Amino acid sequence: AQSVTQPDIHITVSEGASLELRCNYSYGATPYLFWYVQSPGQGLQLLLKYFSGDTLVQGIKGFEAEFKRSQSSFNLRKPSVHWSDAAEYFCAVGPNNAGNMLTFGGGTRLMVKP
Amino acid sequence: EPEVTQTPSHQVTQMGQEVILRCVPISNHLYFYWYRQILGQKVEFLVSFYNNEISEKSEIFDDQFSVERPDGSNFTLKIRSTKLEDSAMYFCASRIIRGEQYFGPGTRLTVT
Numbered sequence: 347a348q349s350v351t352q353p354d355i356h357i358t359v360s361e362g363a364s365l366e367l368r369c370n371y372s373y374g375a376t377p378y379l380f381w382y383v384q385s386p387g388q389g390l391q392l393l394l395k396y397f398s399g400d401t402l403v404q405g406i407k408g409f410e411a412e413f414k415r416s417q418s419s420f421n422l423r424k425p426s427v428h429w430s431d432a433a434e435y436f437c438a439v440g441p442n443n444a445g446n447m448l449t450f451g452g453g454t455r456l457m458v459k460p
Numbered sequence: 461e462p463e464v465t466q467t468p469s470h471q472v473t474q475m476g477q478e479v480i481l482r483c484v485p486i487s488n489h490l491y492f493y494w495y496r497q498i499l500g501q502k503v504e505f506l507v508s509f510y511n512n513e514i515s516e517k518s519e520i521f522d523d524q525f526s527v528e529r530p531d532g533s534n535f536t537l538k539i540r541s542t543k544l545e546d547s548a549m550y551f552c553a554s555r556i557i558r559g560e561q562y563f564g565p566g567t568r569l570t571v572t
Contacts, residue, residue, distance in 0.1 A: 380560060382563070388565060389464075389551060389563045389564050389565035389566050390503070390551065390553075390563040391563070392560050392561075392562070392563075395560050436503060438503075446491070446508075446555070446561070447493070447505045447508055447516050447518075448493075448495075448503075448505060448561060449505065450502050450503040450504070451502065452501075452502050453502070
């Protein structure tokens with residue numbers, strides 16, 4: 347069965363500092379990988395996705411993520427965090443077939459200090 | 461930019477009552493999904509729907525749940541007899557044939 351682990355439940359960074367959110371997955375084949383962000387009271391917004399090709403993917407709001415097959419990881423990074431980035435971040439994995447149900451990690455809540 | 465919409469944003473119901481959560485997916489999308497997120501827990505897949513039938517469902521999606529696409533635009537989730545443990549945020553999502561899922565803002569269901 348597929349699973350996603352986000353080891354950090356809470357992370358606090360200072361505004362302007364760099365950020366890395368960890369995501370490890372367990373899946374039998376090459377998965378589709380996603381990062382979503384959820385602001386308080388809001389739905390899930392897609393930050394970026396990996397389907398195939400270049401393992402470093404760029405997303406919205408200055409985020410990027412790198413797929414590392416050997417480590418079964420898909421960590422999210424941002425070079426300089428803004429106060430508006432405070433939110434909950436979810437990594438998700440889905441099969442590369444038509445059904446594409448997503449399995450989510452437990453989420454990482456990001457807090458940004460001024 | 462087109463978006464998935466959901467109504468109501470918050471639904472309060474008594475245990476044992478039926479509820480219907482409504483979603484309007486993005487108009488040219490073909491696959492539709494329901495997920496739920498119990499407070500403090502992971503987002504969990506419930507069901508996927510394609511070509512007017514369920515294509516995949518989780519063990520959570522038991523006989524108390526049903527989905528329907530009653531017309532060309534709406535996608536509904538019905539819970540026949542709600543339980544306290546059904547209290548959660550319910551998210552609708554949709555996508556085209558091959559692509560990412562777009563999520564709605566969610567409906568918070570509170571069962572008392």
